[in-house]
Amino acid sequence: MSRLSVYHESTPQLPNKVLTHAEDIAATLAEVGVRFERWQASAPIAPGASQEEVIAAYRHEIDKLMSEQGYVTVDVISLDRSHPQKAELRAKFLDEHTHGEDEVRFFVAGRGLFTLHVGDHVYAVMCEKNDLISVPAGTRHWFDMGEEPHFVAIRLFNNPEGWVANFTGDAIAKNFPPLED
Numbered sequence: 319m320s321r322l323s324v325y326h327e328s329t330p331q332l333p334n335k336v337l338t339h340a341e342d343i344a345a346t347l348a349e350v351g352v353r354f355e356r357w358q359a360s361a362p363i364a365p366g367a368s369q370e371e372v373i374a375a376y377r378h379e380i381d382k383l384m385s386e387q388g389y390v391t392v393d394v395i396s397l398d399r400s401h402p403q404k405a406e407l408r409a410k411f412l413d414e415h416t417h418g419e420d421e422v423r424f425f426v427a428g429r430g431l432f433t434l435h436v437g438d439h440v441y442a443v444m445c446e447k448n449d450l451i452s453v454p455a456g457t458r459h460w461f462d463m464g465e466e467p468h469f470v471a472i473r474l475f476n477n478p479e480g481w482v483a484n485f486t487g488d489a490i491a492k493n494f495p496p497l498e499d
């Protein structure tokens with residue numbers, strides 16, 4: 319189930335608020351400029367599926383996002399527990415970072431935990447299949463796929479280089495709850 323937990327940055331074990339209805343999650347995230355929507359990921363895709371397979375299955379949704387928002391690059395992150403680099407990938411995304419562009423992700427299988435650090439508040443968004451999230455450029459955030467990753471997300475970029483991160487050097491992520499497998 320998708321879930322949003324909102325914390326003050328000083329109380330990482332005690333959320334101020336936990337929301338599970340998609341409309342409530344969307345409304346709260348909209349207050350900090352984040353787009354959250356539930357789409358229909360109806361093509362049967364399993365974690366570990368190839369980029370080509372996922373892009374072909376979701377061509378219609380990808381084209382819609384690209385034409386609406388002007389994204390120029392698309393890729394797919396598709397991981398399951400057998401991935402040989404799962405620990406390195408987890409560690410990379412777990413470091414707080416920003417991007418010079420919006421972070422747009424459409425989850426078409428499994429789940430992952432995005433945590434956004436906005437001012438002195440922290441928004442932990444458990445994203446699952448069907449969720450579309452767009453986090454504004456420059457927002458501090460991290461992502462946890464857990465020790466046993468199981469998800470497929472389509473990533474859209476508005477720069478041709480694709481994924482480029484600026485790490486903040488802040489160790490805040492270590493204080494907050496990880497994704498429980």
Ligand SMILES: CSCCC(=O)/C(O)=C/O
Nearest residue numbers: 395411423430460461471
């Ligand atoms: C769910 S997409 C994988 C992580 C990623 O691209 C990112 O930027 C995390 O912050």
Ligand SMILES: [Fe+2]
Nearest residue numbers: 415417421459
């Ligand atoms: Fe990111």
Ligand code: NI
Nearest residue numbers: 325326334439
């Ligand atoms: Ni507060």
